[in-house]
Amino acid sequence: MSRIPIRTLVLGLGTFAVGTDAYVVAGFLPAxxxxxxxxxxxxxxxxxxxxxxxxxxxxxxxxxxxxxxxxALLTAALAVLxxxxxxxxxxxxxxxxxxxxxxxxxxxxxxxxxxGAVAAAMAAPQQRARxxxxxxGGLTVATALGVPLGNLADRALSWRAALGLVAALCxxxxxGVLAVLPGLPGSPSVPLRARLDALRHPGVVAVLPLxxxxxxxxxxxxxxxVPLLHELGATPASEMWLLFLYGxxxxxxxxVAGRAADRYGPVRVLAVGYTALTLTLGAFTLAAGTxxxxxxxxxxxxxxxxxxxxxQTPAQQLRLITAAPQETAVxxxxxxxxxxxGIALGTALGGLxxxxxxxxxxxVSAVLAAGCLLYLAAxxxxxxxxxxxPVSQRVRE
Numbered sequence: 001m002s003r004i005p006i007r008t009l010v011l012g013l014g015t016f017a018v019g020t021d022a023y024v025v026a027g028f029l030p031a032x033x034x035x036x037x038x039x040x041x042x043x044x045x046x047x048x049x050x051x052x053x054x055x056x057x058x059x060x061x062x063x064x065x066x067x068x069x070x071x072a073l074l075t076a077a078l079a080v081l082x083x084x085x086x087x088x089x090x091x092x093x094x095x096x097x098x099x100x101x102x103x104x105x106x107x108x109x110x111x112x113x114x115x116g117a118v119a120a121a122m123a124a125p126q127q128r129a130r131x132x133x134x135x136x137g138g139l140t141v142a143t144a145l146g147v148p149l150g151n152l153a154d155r156a157l158s159w160r161a162a163l164g165l166v167a168a169l170c171x172x173x174x175x176g177v178l179a180v181l182p183g184l185p186g187s188p189s190v191p192l193r194a195r196l197d198a199l200r201h202p203g204v205v206a207v208l209p210l211x212x213x214x215x216x217x218x219x220x221x222x223x224x225x226v227p228l229l230h231e232l233g234a235t236p237a238s239e240m241w242l243l244f245l246y247g248x249x250x251x252x253x254x255x256v257a258g259r260a261a262d263r264y265g266p267v268r269v270l271a272v273g274y275t276a277l278t279l280t281l282g283a284f285t286l287a288a289g290t291x292x293x294x295x296x297x298x299x300x301x302x303x304x305x306x307x308x309x310x311x312q313t314p315a316q317q318l319r320l321i322t323a324a325p326q327e328t329a330v331x332x333x334x335x336x337x338x339x340x341x342g343i344a345l346g347t348a349l350g351g352l353x354x355x356x357x358x359x360x361x362x363x364v365s366a367v368l369a370a371g372c373l374l375y376l377a378a379x380x381x382x383x384x385x386x387x388x389x390p391v392s393q394r395v396r397e
Contacts, residue, residue: 017173025046285359
């Protein structure tokens, strides 16, 4: 950590605020559903609305804010997040909550891809995956700390107080970004049509579907983590620690995956990760369907679920940057949009399948994870970086 520039760490803190905003609902979904007088499946669709809005707004905001200096843009995005979470905390009913989630998605869509692009631009070429891992690591730390702390705040205070604390966190992060990030200029405005033209790049078209499928398989059910934990015999007292274990697995694997992608290549990392995800979701399906409902088994499954979910983003971003190196900001933004589209589709699918039964929902996710392995095998040559020769390495040094 001592080798990571402070400005990269601050960007990671910003994505921690964004991730807490996006994921914290999972920690208090049942309480929010009761308060707003809707079902848990309906309340979970607030995550779907957030994700759809993010996916749609990300390329649009990238077009209209291209010329805005990066520090001002990132600070303003976090300020919007703070206001949106305050609105969610005060929402008198479900429709108002949904409107504030769209506003929050706008702030997240303006911050996350630009934070990743700025971190990659400030890092040396051989350290880009690690810089991206730090920024994405903010999201995974949010699952490790933000979600269980949201669960704790809900039980100690209320879900509204938990969202109020998220609003305060976003405001603090905005001040931090304003204080330490250098005055980086914006970039030339790229028309929305030109941004979408990146989808014509064969390498980009080949890589992005794996982001969609992988997130649908791995993250689609996370909004319903607490109901799933109840299927494994978890009690309200153990919910926070089980959510924390998910986040620990996610955070550690994200950092390891970034370093491994730099050293061994992203395709190998993805192959190992999707294999682990398929096995984990398969075991989760069996445990939910047949038991026994033993707390240590639930703890192991949650840690493995987090670890086998969050390995993929740094590797996928590195594949896209390698496939289209002249369009780094565009492809990172597109990957973020597709990632959130995967969350939206996965959460919507989970909301439909969960009333049928947790084993069915988990089993479908396991099948999707196996599909990721097949798709990766078919596109393994895309975005795989060629080994650097000793001569070119000495020249660069």
